[in-house]
Amino acid sequence: MPSEAKPAESFVEKPKTLAELREGIISGRTKAVDLAAGYYDRIARKNPRLNAYLSLTKERALSQAARVDALAAKGEPLGVLAGIPVGIKDVLVMKGAPATAGSKILEGYRPPYDATVVSRLEAAGAVLLGKLNCDEFAMGSSNENSAYGPVRNPIDTERVPGGSSGGSAAAVAANMAVATLGSDTGGSIRQPASFCGVVGVLPTYGRVSRYGLIAFASSLDRVGPFASNVRDAATMLGVIAGHDSHDATSSEAPVPDYAAESDKPAAGLRIGIPAEYFGEGLDPEVGAGIERGIAALKAAGCTVKPVSLPHTRYAVPTYYLIATAEASANLARFDGVRYGYRSPASENLAAMYRHSRDEGFGAEVKRRILLGTYALSAGYYDAYYLKAQQVRRLLAEEFLRAFAEVDAIVTPTAPTPAFKLGEKTGDPLAMYLADIFTVTASLAGICGITVPCGTTRDGLPVGMQVLARHMNESAAFRVARAVEAAKI
């Protein structure tokens, strides 16, 4: 008998680890098709309330699972993700499957190609279950900007899962996928990972191909994984990282074995703590969680020292000018001509553009296109866009100086735990400030991880952000493993 009132059903459930599942599939004890079917059952049960999945790719998933089972039966070598059920944020394209980017303007669109990360996951044996809900064009911090309704946080369904990759975070937290992919432009992987109590990775700019990612702000957009533990996230990154000739910004740097790197102890690593992330506006319970995490890192043999990032307070205005300017250009392509929604019966071409975009885009997308167009328009370019790019250099250089002295920097991922649905929807600026600790790494191009770091008294997850210099994901994984191992 329960001693106190409890919710009728808990949505939270931890997936088995990749290694456990893969072992089962190789040995034949688990059939990939049964595993996938089990995930589809769980999705059928939980998704009506959580709204994490927008569409399912069952046929493709089950034929991939059957292929994996056939290889396993013959004793053939299997990829590192053999039979692993994975979900894909709906800003990444899969051939023939809906790709809405959370927007009405892409309703009915069926892309004729696969994103590079999608091909790489399948080549490693992953079973792609379906497409995950997100804020429209990845613009938002709560998933409430999706044209297909908000995602609910599996830990407390009255709260937001964070955004924009809210579906990707919620799906892992509710075990509706073992791992997922999201995208992060100003915090869209790290912040929902924090709100849902899972691991989320922001890879270095250029580390993971964006070919097949619906663009929001191209100098900031990145693709990265979510998983229930650090090692699985490292394994996922190892699969999707690496050079791709289809993405001109993709790096030719070799890809380390991130999972093996994450096994190395954190002892001896130098950790920087920036006071700028621990001041006014930080929820005390979040601060206390991060302090416990820092204590655990000391106990694990890390050295901890203060670092100074004095331009932090300018990061949100810098970010919103750059991101909206780039978005206003990127979203010009949605015009009702080549794909997606076209407003019926317009009198001429210009009216067709206007009506299609008016009816297809939501309020936040319009707000950002207007702000970006304004910031780029004649007479304002120097004052806004150019100024923001100058501050961007100051922010990037101050990180590089800090990383000359430390291997990683740890901060809270978000100033608060998950907030209530509707709490910030009336005030765009309040919503933007939810990204205050994540936009810095976005602007600097460095890598980062969110790792769960305790909970508040109400049981809401606290996330620690571990940042490392460009292409040093290995250091971030080692630090995150140490925090995870401390079971804070």
Place this chain on the structure above:
Amino acid sequence: MTAKVTVRDVEQVAELAHLELGPEETPAMLRDLNAILDYVAELNELDTTGVAPLAQVSELLLEGSGQGALRADAPQPSLDRAAVMPQAPETDQVFFKVPKVIER
């Protein structure tokens, strides 16, 4: 940088962006844009004289890596027309069709 945006500005920017704003949308956008622009004016506190703009971070990353910032500009095959055209709202299978461009 602290100039207030007017209704006329919002309408003009909307026109540039091919966006149509309804009568109830314009005042809300005006209010939000002014609030956001007031906030971003904080950047004026910083003296950025002589700081080179950073358009994207690849230039920081590529120093000493031996990798060029840009790939060679060589023609490559694109997607097959037959796969692309069915996605368009209106085509004749060869060209995209749109409403008339010029009024008589």
